[in-house]
Amino acid sequence: MTLVQLKHFISLAQTGSFSKSAAAVHLTQPALSRSIRALEDELGERLFDRIGRVSELTPYGRQALERARDLVLAEDELRGSARLSAEGQEGVLRIGMGSGPGAMLMTPLLRRMALERPRLKVTIARASTDLLVQALRDRALDALVVDARSLKPAPDLSTQWLQEMTGAFMVRRGHPLARRAEAIRFDDLLQYPIAATPLSDEVARALVDRYGPRAHPEVCVTLRCDEIPSLVDVARASDAVVLAIRAAAPDLIELKMRPALATAARFGLVTLGRRSAPPTLDLVRALMAELLVDPPNIERRTRRR
Secondary structure (H helix, E strand, O other), X not given: OOHHHHXXXXXXXXXXXXXXXXXXXXXXXXXXXXXXXXXXXXXXXOOEEEEOOEEEEOHHHHHHHHHHHHHHHHHHHHHHHHHHOOOOOOXXXXXXXXXXXXXXXXXXXXXXXHHHOOOEEEEEEEOOHHHHHHHHHOOXXXXXXXXXXXXXXXXXXXXXXXXXXXXXXXXXXXXOOOOOOEOEOXXXXXXOOEEEOOOOHHHHHHHHHHHOHHHOHHHHOOEEOOOHHHXXXXXXXXXXXXXXXXHHOOOOEEOOEOOOOOOEEEEEEEEEOOOOOOOOHHHHHHHHHHHOOXXXXXXXXXXXX
16 A cells, blocks of 8 residues: 555545546556555455446545545655745745735735745635635645634634634714714614625624624625725725724724624634644734734724713
């Protein structure tokens, strides 16, 4: 049994197709078939049931797949240890960021790397939490900075360095709602476009608990995208109300709601539990502690109750 055979096994389990896997591992289909057959002969168990052109894992194959992935991961870790010994001055850092931390952290991180680690290759990916987690599991990313509330608990994920930031409904200066003396109720917001990034189930529940069914994001949000800076720009130039972390738009006016919104994002650094972390993550942690906090003295709109 070789690691090459295990990689062939993993590839076929992913695709279910000898032809697709053969192309992926740069073999002919007969050569891949021989590799899988030799592995099954050595193990003394069938790994796949051949159903027409589709190959499905047997019960034993599903059990063996998990162990095969562990062995291949161990090989990857061993090969990567030499690169990580360079103390982060060279190599590759691949970070995935959700919309909130991306708005606050992406540009400062790139700037810091350019100044302090000029030989380091840095890639930042922006996407939904589910897509970023899949990329992390596929080893396409080294770590994520996402809202922990949108993260589905899983034994293979490790979340650290949680930083909490306040969320708010915000409008431009001079907005009709900003000029009103009385407290703002959710029905008042519905007179205007509401802009937000995709929100977690936890935030959706909190909105519905406070303001009723019409506050569910699928009902009330009319402008949605993954980029907070774009939504903030829209709010600056229109009567749209943006729901986002407060620090992402210090020039906007926070609406004091009745009842209070009282929700916060909890940004965490997520890695694979059994995977060595690049030493350059220390710099990411330091920037998170520095930047992913509510700044003091942000102007707030006060109202009579």
